Amino acid sequence: MRKLLYFTASMALIAALTSYAIWTRERPVGHYLSDLRINLAVDQGQPADHGNLLGIQPELFPTDYQSPERLHRKLAAYLQQARDKGLLNEKTIVVLPEHVGTWLMVSGEKNELYQAATLKEAMNWLAVSNPLPFLRALIVAKGDSRLQDAHLRMKAKAMARDYQQLFGGLAKEFQVTLVAGSIVLPEPSVNQGTLQIGSGALYNSSLVFGRDGLPIGQPQRQLYPDFTERGFISPAKDQAVNVVDTPAGRLGVLIGSDSWYPDNYRRLDEQGAQLVAVPALVIGPGTWDKPWRGYKNEMTPSEISLKPGELSEGEAWHRLTLTARAPSSQATAGVSVFLRGQFWDQRSTGQSFISSPEQTYADDAARGARLLNIWL
Template sequence: MPKLAFALFALILLGGLWGIYRTPPAPIVGGELELAEITPAASGNSPHLVAIQPWMRTRDYRSAATLEHRLDAYLSEARDAGLLASGSIVVMPEHIGTWLVAADAPAASFSAGTTTGAMTHLILANPLPFAAAFLRSNEADRMAAAVFRMRGDRMARDYQRVFAHLAERNAITLVGGSIVLPEPQVRDGRLIAGNGPLYNVSAVFHADGSIDPALVRKVHPIPDEAGFTAAATVDNLPVFDTPSGRLGVLICADSWHPDVYAALREGGAGIIAVPAYLQPSGVWDQPWGGYTTGWPDDVDPAVMARHTEGDAWMSYSLADRLFSTDARWGATAFMRGALWNLGSDGANILVAGDTAWIAGQLDGASISALPLPASRP
């Protein structure tokens, strides 16, 4: 009997310790926005195309609520600057939703020095769900795929909640950056994760907080994503109706390829938004490493030696390729900051008419904007 009592006590103790280990850290909200630059509003009450380049920290993903609070602070700055008039379109950066994979993870995930360490603690806190997801994953990077598949339902719910709130609160069209989800779809107004391949996707949220039923899937994943995300087809690239015109969305590397611009031109896009994420830190001024997603026929590989990374973004991405469409306005929004051991680089790029320019600050957060025509009735 004493042995049985001891065994029961040990099980209770271990269960309690495991429960403590699995407890997420207390949310931390607020803190310096690192906002280095904000574009002043055009005269009058014009709608704007706004690129938000936030400075993100690991702690901003402790919960969906902390992420919403952080992003709302940037939107408040844009609103106070007069940039969020009726008809404004706001672009968030690539992968701004992806790190919701860590929301409500154990405290150890947020004190880990690397993303690998953070995900290891997430796995240890959820061994059975991870094992089930691992058995259903056959991607090259099976571990990463299993983590995102395990968290897919929760991530889809949190992502929609955060960005729907932000869009409705500010009465804007919001391009919700991007998020990695398994076979996502919008059903009856709700974003849900499926059971198929993982995609890097972007959703557009309307001014009433509703999510558009059409999702943008990345067509040209970079090598770091290709191990666990699938490539979409250009045939399914949507164009969205907004109060300020037809909107096309291209996720980061897609903005370097002519096939996607042809699809947006066919869809009648007059405005193009590009959520982007660039690594590592300091790469913007370094020699360009060339396309990692396959060279398009209209770019000679010999030009690689003549460009920095920043030059290449201006020469072969939205800043130049928008002119191959009927679109007149475009914006690329980069994510900055330091998430675990991940660096970041880039600066917002704006295009209006036949002019393109770098609008953001490299070493901080930026809110960059250009005026759009008055909203349609």
């Protein structure tokens, strides 16, 4: 009798494990409907032979990331509308927002993940749907927030491949220079034209793609991550600030609140940066209009006298982002581009803006995708 019970229990366990293994491999594709419209919010200057700086503020949701093809469809629709408006040429620099590549981590997942109510629930689905990759990533995870590290690390190789194929492909398809927002990867680097990952710490990084679809230079790593991300994203404060040559001039990239540090602009000026791209992100309903909370890491520049609460979050971004503000920055133009949309219970609320020596031009709409353009 005992042997029969052991046999029955063993068979039940095998059946359960087999069913679970089959379940983890199933990836049914759910219904997809996405708004492909985008409005031109800012168009400054006159077309000339010097090119233009074009910020694309997309409105994105988890289902847009169900496959790279879906994300391509939406971003390509935005770019096509920019082309139809006469905003794309061989000297155009297109800038996308922070973490637009990071969400590739949820590509190719089960419908339950996209239908989750909260980010935490979605990440639980990500883990249980990929048990072996998640466990392997958890074993080698670094930092204080090992779960968050593992969620990002487990699919890093595929994320790097999809990021280059998607955004490099868009640059080549539309014949533009493309600042591909940012993506979180372990020790990213470009080797012989291919974006590769290492086995070390995670970095929030941005890559620029040329009109041939290939990377220009090395990834720019974020120097000062937000304190909410410091448990799993490492600061790269000892890394150089990169400046790359583009058809429109020399371009520097500052990720997020890296654009709040005057020393970064001095380092860009030393390398002759003429243009500055700032992929950025602000999370939380109404955060843009709430009191500014101060510098979101352990370092506050000594020359900054602005105190937390003196201004709103949005006003602080305008005050602290020094693109094209002589003598702090010698750049001729800059654009700060924020992600719009909602990822489960996390809503993005930043409002993109363009800077020139004369004025700052901002989008003040609460929702929706926007184009912001300045002719150089």
